[in-house]
Amino acid sequence: MIVDPLRLRRLTEPPDATVVLPGSKSLTNRALLCAGLAEGRSELTGVLFSDDTEAMLAALTGMGAQVEEDRPAHTVSITGIGGRLPAEPLIIDARQSGTTGRFLAPLIALAPGGGMLDGHEQLRARPMSDQLEAMRSLGATLSAVDDRLPLSSTGGGMRGGAVTVSGATSSQFLSGLLLCAPLFGDGLQLEVADELVSRPYIDMTVDVMERFGAAVERDGYRRFGCAPGIYAAQRYAIEPDASAASYFFALAAMTRGRIRVEGLGRSAVQGDMAFLDVLEQMGAVVRQGDDWTEVVGRDLRGVDVDLADFSDTAPTLAVVAAVADSPTRIRGIGFVRGKESDRIGAVITELERLGIASVEHDDGLTVHPGEVRSGVVSTYEDHRLAMAFGLLGLVADGVAIADPGCVAKTFPTYWDVLEGARTQA
Numbered sequence: 001m002i003v004d005p006l007r008l009r010r011l012t013e014p015p016d017a018t019v020v021l022p023g024s025k026s027l028t029n030r031a032l033l034c035a036g037l038a039e040g041r042s043e044l045t046g047v048l049f050s051d052d053t054e055a056m057l058a059a060l061t062g063m064g065a066q067v068e069e070d071r072p073a074h075t076v077s078i079t080g081i082g083g084r085l086p087a088e089p090l091i092i093d094a095r096q097s098g099t100t101g102r103f104l105a106p107l108i109a110l111a112p113g114g115g116m117l118d119g120h121e122q123l124r125a126r127p128m129s130d131q132l133e134a135m136r137s138l139g140a141t142l143s144a145v146d147d148r149l150p151l152s153s154t155g156g157g158m159r160g161g162a163v164t165v166s167g168a169t170s171s172q173f174l175s176g177l178l179l180c181a182p183l184f185g186d187g188l189q190l191e192v193a194d195e196l197v198s199r200p201y202i203d204m205t206v207d208v209m210e211r212f213g214a215a216v217e218r219d220g221y222r223r224f225g226c227a228p229g230i231y232a233a234q235r236y237a238i239e240p241d242a243s244a245a246s247y248f249f250a251l252a253a254m255t256r257g258r259i260r261v262e263g264l265g266r267s268a269v270q271g272d273m274a275f276l277d278v279l280e281q282m283g284a285v286v287r288q289g290d291d292w293t294e295v296v297g298r299d300l301r302g303v304d305v306d307l308a309d310f311s312d313t314a315p316t317l318a319v320v321a322a323v324a325d326s327p328t329r330i331r332g333i334g335f336v337r338g339k340e341s342d343r344i345g346a347v348i349t350e351l352e353r354l355g356i357a358s359v360e361h362d363d364g365l366t367v368h369p370g371e372v373r374s375g376v377v378s379t380y381e382d383h384r385l386a387m388a389f390g391l392l393g394l395v396a397d398g399v400a401i402a403d404p405g406c407v408a409k410t411f412p413t414y415w416d417v418l419e420g421a422r423t424q425a
Contacts, residue, residue, distance in 0.1 A: 004413060006404035008393025009422075014257030014297065017424035019248050019417055021261060023048040023074060023238040024270060026204060029056045029099040031236050033179055034212035036060035036067075040079035041214075042232030046263075047076045047238055050099035051409045055119075059092045059104055065195045084182055089155070090115030096123050096340070096381070096409055102172035105151060106158065106180040107129060109140035114155025123383050124149045127338050130166040131173035138184070139161050160184025160228070167196030169335055174224075175205040177216050181226035182214050190224045197335050199309050200271020207269055211236060217222075236247040239263060242270035243312045244411050245293070247387050248421060249276060250320045252295040253284040255396055259421060260294035269289070275313040278305050282324060300324040302369070308332030311343075315388035316363070318347045321367035322356045323395060330364040340409075341380035350377045350389055354399065374398020383409040390418060 006217050023046040033056065034175055035042035047053070049071055057076075061067050061144050066079040081148035085245070090111050094101035108115035118124075129147035136142060140158040144151045147232055153174035165174055174190065181188035196202065199221050206216045206224075213232035217225040240263040262402045264273065265288050275291065276286045281303045283298040300322045307314050313331045338341040349356045355373035377399065379386040383406050392400065393399035407414040 002404045003422040004202060005400040005402045006415065007400040008390060009275050010397050011255060011394045011422060014255045015046070015251065015421045015424060016258050017421040018260040018262060019421055020263070021240040021244045021248075021417065022050070022411060022413065025050060025052055025242040026099065026201060026270065028053045028203060029097070029103065029240045030175075030179065030208040032056045032060060033103055034208055034231050035078040035233065035236070036063065036065040036211055037083055038138070038231035038233045039082040041077060041112070042078045042233040043235045044076045044078070045074065045237045046240070047074050048241065048410070049074070050412055051095055052099060055093065055095040059094070059100060062092065063090060063107070070364060074079065079208065079232060080231065084109040085183070087112050090389070092117045094119035094123055096120040098123065098126060098172055101149065101177040102128070102131060102170070103179050105176055106135060106140075109142060109153040109155060109158040110183055111155045114153040116150060117154045117177045118150035122337070122340060125260060125357060127169060128173075129137065130169050131176060134173065134177060136162045137425070149322060152394045158184065160186040160188050162189040162191070164193050166194055167192040168194050169197070169338060171196060171198040171201045174202060178205050178216070178224060178226060179209065179343060182231060182369060185228060187227045188225065192222055194382060196221045197308050198279050200274075203271070211213040213293055219247060229405065238287040239268055239270070241366045241411070242272035244414070246272055246316045247295070247418075248273045248311045249295040250278060250316050251391050251394065251421065252318055253279045253282065253297045254323050254391060256297040257295045258294060260292055262292050264293050265289050265291040272310045272313055274310045275315065275316070279307070279320070282320065302326035302328040304329040306332035307364075311336050312384060315343060315347050318351060318358070318365065318367050319388050320393050322369055322392065324369045324371060326370045328412060329366045332363055334363040339382070341382035341385060343382070343384070345386060346380050348387065353377065354392060354396075370385055372396035372399065375400065376400045376402055379403045380405055381406050383407045386413055387411065390415070394418075394422070
């Protein structure tokens with residue numbers, strides 16, 4: 001049992017470790033959905049089992065997909081519904097999972113009997129208006145207060161066609177429409193109205209769709225098209241989670257240690273691997289093979305970087321910046337105020353709680369390095385804040401993490417893996 005707050009112990013020497021991480025949450029939920037909608041039996045390996053993916057698995061089972069799990073082996077076999085949604089209303093609990101909520105929202109409008117999509121209070125607070133506006137323009141009948149969850153639909157009215165969607169708030173809105181597009185009677189022709197954030201996640205969506213047999217046409221990040229059809233069952237291997245890896249790459253950089261992550265190398269498809277480029281700019285050494293990556297820490301300098309395409313690493317970079325030798329400016333992430341927490345305001349508040357000065361900007365923040373002091377970090381039910389600030393507890397005395405169990409959203413074994421890196425020091 002994890003004690004709340006979790007009091008961390010400063011490292012006595014730099015880590016020299018190799019870690020094996022769970023599968024990518026982003027790839028797991030995309031592959032689960034495509035397999036659940038497909039015709040036939042799919043075999044997924046490297047599956048992440050966490051709160052977010054449990055929400056997706058439960059939703060697919062509720063739609064009629066047959067799911068067999070081998071949790072010790074991290075595999076799932078799914079016999080999909082062949083694109084045929086059940087006649088009875090869909091009742092979907094997305095819990096705290098933004099991917100589950102945004103990816104499955106179109107299905108309750110497509111299903112013959114409609115349905116209801118709801119989730120945890122935290123997910124209810126997150127914006128969905130851009131996606132719901134697009135769905136209504138495609139014929140969906142929706143009911144929601146202030147365009148937030150809970151969301152209900154009488155169903156059967158969404159045929160697809162041409163739609164323009166804002167990409168400025170979340171790429172998940174576009175991914176949800178694209179992932180469900182093969183079920184639209186008229187297919188989907190999607191145009192992005194403005195600058196798209198988190199673009200690598202759209203690449204990931206298209207890649208998984210195509211692996212499951214969908215034909216996706218695209219013009220860069222401006223236009224996408226998908227004809228009606230049915231996904232085909234596949235064998236699909238899910239690579240380790242690059243967002244999870246960022247914490248261990250960061251730890252090596254912060255401590256002048258060496259940490260290698262197995263299973264993630266030059267061929268990785270996840271956009272958060274770009275975090276390695278930032279660590280290199282700060283002075284760390286990055287080495288890669290085809291299926292491994294390691295970071296070796298050196299003296300760190302501040303940087304000025306745009307994280308719009310890999311914003312989940314912003315809290316991680318903020319804590320790395322706290323121990324650099326000069327300020328770090330993080331740009332392009334104004335939209336993360338609408339994530340699980342306000343990831344600009346919350347990060348600033350908690351850095352200052354630990355004695356690190358920072359300044360908020362419209363599109364991000366500037367972190368001024370300093371001596372980290374003791375304190376209990378509030379985590380706002382946000383797994384990424386808990387994991388990022390946990391790193392400061394390994395480089396300074398007296399740091400504790402409130403609600404450490406919130407990491408179960410995407411990385412239930414995080415504290416064990418972090419402790420394992422310590423024991424290899």
